[in-house]
Amino acid sequence: MTYPTFIWLIGILLLASPVIYLVGRITRREDSSAPAARWLALAAVVSAWVPYILALQETSATLTFGAVALTMDGLSLLLAGLALGLGTLVVLYSMRYMEEDEGEEKYYAMLVAMIGVMIGLGTATDIFNLWVWFEAMAVTSYLLVAFYRNQGLSLEAGVKYLVQSAAGSMLVLVGVALVLMQTGTLNIAEVRALAAPTPGFIVAGALFIIGFGVKVAVVPMHTWLPDAHSQAPTGISAMLSGVVIEAGLIALLRALSALVAVSASWGVLLMAFGALNMFAGNLLALRQTQVKRMLAYSSLTHVGYMLLGLGIGISTGVAAGLEGSMFHLLNHGLMKGLAFLAAGTLLWVLHAAGTDHDALLISDLSGAGRRYPIVALTLSLAVLALGGLPPLAGFMSKWQIFVAGFQTGDALIMATVVFAGLMSVLSLGYYAPLVNTLYRKVPSSIVARGPEIPVLMQVPLAIMALAVLAIGLWPTLLTWLAAPAADALLAAFGG
């Protein structure tokens, strides 16, 4: 039996994970650093690119393990690309960032596993299998969020995240049970054919939205996010905001696509939550003084844009809404990832310089423009891109979502788009001061005393910043990834 190439993609990563842990543990040095783990992790993610690129050439490959079928369609390829892309950059970045920390082998093992599991999530074709991958992703992330076990705040964040996320998973499971009860099958395509607007299915749909919604940080289930994203090690913060939330969103979409026939309101609900997320995310970020917390709240806003685009596409069939949303999903991973990694370098400097506080404050960024020009430039670009300013990536994906809204011709949707535009303006109210602080003349104490930033941490920053600029000037650079994903969604939702 010939296996499609994507089995290697997931396989390399999942098999590498325990190997990384074991080898790292065995070869651990006295200062508890584990260089073997680092290099093995890098090798794993880099070699995973080969099957990925091969998988891109194949159209819709399917793999069956007994009763379980996995399919790589446009949506799966998008998620895989995002997870692997950001994951590779994060591994590269972490090689120096996590050098001083204990438990490196666990970190890399979990990180590689998380990437593999997320790619697997994208390939699921039945809702239980989807739940299993989703749960596996959650488990790897619990350990990574609470990585700094010696810090009370990390533990607190981890605990809250675990409890809330587990509650969400449980709700999804009940939804799965309901679907099984009414259709006798778990396969998404089969369920789609059998679903009908009965109360049982409606409740299942609601459970999916809320259950997956916890992971996607839909307001009001978002409360775990600022804590988890700000307390996790920087590379993990980037992954959480950049890919994990998005993976949860894709899981939600897969599950909901099975229930298209159940209600005409799914799209409207997504749009409504989208508007709520945009509003809440911006207001919560507005008065923040901690950088990572501000970036975490900003993720809420961007999930809002994605939900808006998806809602537009699902409720009216306007393809641009879906494509814009997928484009924004990719862009957000890139921009937010860059923002976290760039801010993270300054957090690293803070730890190295030794201060009285642990969290990176905006005031700590003062003067970074002169001392650390690349970090300051890339952080500015990331943050302004998130604010939707051209010629950066965020502008183009938001534009696409807005166009879609106006293409529907529906007055309420158009008003929501105008609202979204205003929310973009509002977000500048907290992004712009951050950029201003970077370019102040008077350096903060950590900037003045801080050491040189390792090249290995700056390289991913430069790569991502160039990508943000390139996509902003030539928006169709990512169409090859976004359009097939949008097509897959359109087909799934009966477009």
Added chain:
Amino acid sequence: MGIGLYGLLITRNLIKLVIVLQVLVKMALLALVAAGHATGQVNLGQSLAVTVLVADTVVAVIGLALAVQVRQRLGTLDVTQLSELRK
């Protein structure tokens, strides 16, 4: 299940919360088995249940491990005390 959810809202002890979650998941598990039974796929229902059991156990173990760490570092298991991170 309603009782379970209510339990999430008022339980203060971290270990008890983990237990509440366990209870809730078992209910979902039962639902899965029942669903399998009702649709004539008893084997399916059972294999689903086993998978969920395994996954859930892992989560419980992690949860308890975190609880232990919390007790050691922060000296309490009362979640209302764990609110340093706010706003």
Added chain:
Amino acid sequence: MVSWLILLVIGLPWLGAAAAFFIRDAQPRVLNTLAVVVSAVSAACAVALLPFATSEVALSLPVGGIFGNFTFVPDGMAVVLAIIATVIGSLAVIFSINYMEGETQLGRYYALVLLFIGAMCGLVLTSSLLLLFFFWEITALCSYALIAFENDNPKAVEGGLKALIITQFGGVGLLGGALIAYSALGTYDIPVFLAQAQTLAPGLLAVMAFGFLAAAAAKSAQLPFHTWLPSAMEAPTPISALIHAATMVNAGVYLLARFYPAFEAVPGWTTAVVIVGALTALLAAIMAIVSNDLKEVLAYSTVSQLGYMVYGIGVGGVLAAQFHLLSHAVFKALLFLGAGAVIHAIGTRDIRKMGGLGKEMPLVRTVFIIGALALAGIPPIFNGFWSKDMILEAGAVGGPTWAYVVMLVVAGLTALYSFRMVWTVFYGERRSTTHVHDAPTAMRVALIPLALGTVTTWLLIGPFGRLYGETLPTHHLHIVDLGEMAAGALAQIAIVLPVIALGLLAFWFRDRLSGITRNLGWLAALARADFGFELANRAIVGATRGAASVIRGTQTGQLNWNAVGIVAGLALVLAVLALR
């Protein structure tokens, strides 16, 4: 050939910007040379476009999909504004050599200036609504970054943020309008839109028209969005000259002029434009009279003159408005740079601390007077007189009488504050003991061409009109040549000159009129408070902050409370589904 010129006009400054950013501050001479050369070459390219001006698409970059093609059309309006942006940009850069001497972060400064110049040219040269918005936003970004250039000065940072938020807010109007056009016509192409505008549903066209008006008002600092411009005076003076006098603020006027044929038939639109223009001109002129900050007077004066241009468009005098835009760009840049020379020498912006500087700064005094005479609209050789009269002419014929009277009064007020400015700064007693010197070389190189321009650009009305007429067929412009313009002006002189004279005399005899001044004290106080608009701004900011504080309260950190969120979400969704 043409496509290369366009690429150079936009692209060369951008490449220069990238280069400038990465050159370390330690080599200011390299930076200065780079900036001057890049902006000068791009100015040359812009001028070179003149003979090639056309209404056809000259450059098209196929991007595809929902983003359309990135197209550029070098018609008369575009080329003239591009020339203004690049030429005055070059002069501002030259001026900066002296003004920014010894400043740190010079690389960032020049990078932002060059980025701005390229973006401004792109804004006027493009014929795609998407790109129009794209460049519009970039100019806003540069403006904000340059106002807040001195990041350690909280007033500068605040000014920058205010400018950003207000212009972006207005920008949503442009965004909405562009999206309406695209979804109705399936293309971003502006000429196509102008031709087919009447096929849009009237409601949608009206929304688009007023959205564009809001965007233009915000960008050109018209009522009620004018409050950002005075705060923007914290920017280095060459920036005030370039961005806030000669180019970016003209973007709003450009927008109105470009889309006039599509919107003139929308009921109430032209009236709204006239109201915005006239009221702004009036209130801003009053605010200029009571201000004691030299740059603030010029800022309000800019707002007021932009009001003239907006009014001009509203009454159908699009060519007149554009001609005044040209005159104003030249003489206002001159005034700002002159003011910059004064401020740089004496170290303050407060005119009460200046006085009698004419003896020690004769060149600056001369060029400043030239600019002021143009601003006040004194005949016969100052460009301001001719273009302002053209607008008044158009207003007399095509606009409501009350507005015409208001604009006449404003002409008088303009004369008043111009005279006040010149007299208080350069004549009378020396109120400060700081030693001053006349403008250094680089500043002179910038000032003198602008002064020459001020007394000559009015002669170009003939070719100017022909250029516009030939390349903007949809606008149905009323073209005049020099003789007709002169005839028209003479007709107006009888009405206008006495008003101006009144203004001048009012200042000269201000001591005798002190009774009136006291009685009008309430007006002055109101003017100093921005006529209440600043209060409105603060209220909005306060409300937003308040909302933010309230919502932060929901993030309690209590796990049980967080769980409530999950349950509440579920209940909410079930409720919605049950109801639909």
